[in-house]
Amino acid sequence: MAIKPVKVSQLNGYIKRILQSDPLLGNVSVIGEVSNLKHHSTGHVYFTMKDENSKINCFLASEYLRDLRYELADGIEIIASGYIYLYERGGTYSLNVRDIAVEGLGNLTAAFEKLKQKLSGEGLFDEKYKKPIPYFPNKIAVITSETGAAVRDIIKIIKSRNNIVDILVYPCLVQGPGAAADIAKSIQDVNRLFPETDTIIVGRGGGSMEELWAFNEEIVARSIFASKIPVISAVGHETDFTISDFVADKRAETPTAAAQMAAPDISALKAYIEGEKDSLVHVMERLIKYMELRVASHNIEALSVSLNHRLLYSAMNAEALFKDMGGALDGRLKDWANRLEMAKSGLDALNPKNIMNRGYAAILNGEGKMTGTSGGFQTGDNLTAVMKDGSIQCRVFDVRRNQDGKTREKDEL
């Protein structure tokens, strides 16, 4: 059996031909747990799949990664399909993966959490990106299966509340391998073909986690995030949470709830605006009544009566003031007259003419001065006696002075 020695590369080349021409190894599905997951900067992914006894290196090219329906994570069990490839230079072989499936609640939940964490980290769930759902839409687009229960419920609820808003049902797959791509494309299409749409409802009725999975795929999340039109996500029942719910502008617990959110109740709105109008009318009426009352209390008669009162009062006031003023002035005048009279009688008493009337004369010395004393006179002096009706020139014969200074008039002449 022994053949002559071959080179290493020849051996590896031979093994490669054997491996790669084997029909089973050219298309194989392998179950195992993911470990050592590494995302290379080129976009390719390297990881190991293992079970309790063994492991195999795996390679996932970036072009297949794009279409993957599940976010890979260490520790989850996957079913990888692909082919065995031998790397000649290293003498190693690997499973080149084309597609990956994830089964079982635990594994799906792990993949879900991984994607949720990733998108959350990128900010796709941030509140600041959430667009408000238009309050009064003219057009609602419903992206869902046209045969499902969800579309029937949504149309029924919208019609029962609102007979104004247009409804556009944009049919798409909601489960299975192609569903996510179809949903994503439908969201893009509605944005492109019907930009006048106010609100998009995307969703489906209840189902298992596998059935709802399309709404947990990255491609759907990204198209919801990119939508210019606000999106309400309505997937399954209220206990079901999907990635779509987190990235959508609004999560509805059910398709029915989405319809209620998207379309306002027209009869309630009518009642509301009636109420507002009634309140307008009511307030206006009250205001007018109040104004009327004020006008009535200010009519001309009332005004003239009040004016007359005020005139009368002013006149009385003026009169009293005038009286007061007159009294004060009279008093002042009398006072002045008294003072004048007193001054006059004072002056009269001092008038020398009055004394002369009574027979007295004023004696002036030679210089014409009145000295009032005999002291300045000598015998032979000339003097003048001034009387009431004239004066006489006199000469002194004798001077007799009183011991006590008193003069006897008789002796003086």
Added chain:
Amino acid sequence: MAKQEKKMSFEEALAGLERSAEVLKKDGTTLEEAMQCFDKGVEYYKYCNEILSDAKQKIEFYDKKEA
């Protein structure tokens, strides 16, 4: 004015109606202000009512094959 009203959305008209009712209820509004407010409010009301009474709903299933 009439042209602008055509463009006014229901939400804007509703907000206008609510605002009018609110202003009118305020104390110290003059009669003239109140009248203006009232007239505006009634206009908004009529506009809202017009929209709410226009039952123009269309329900359409988009046919992807046609497109």
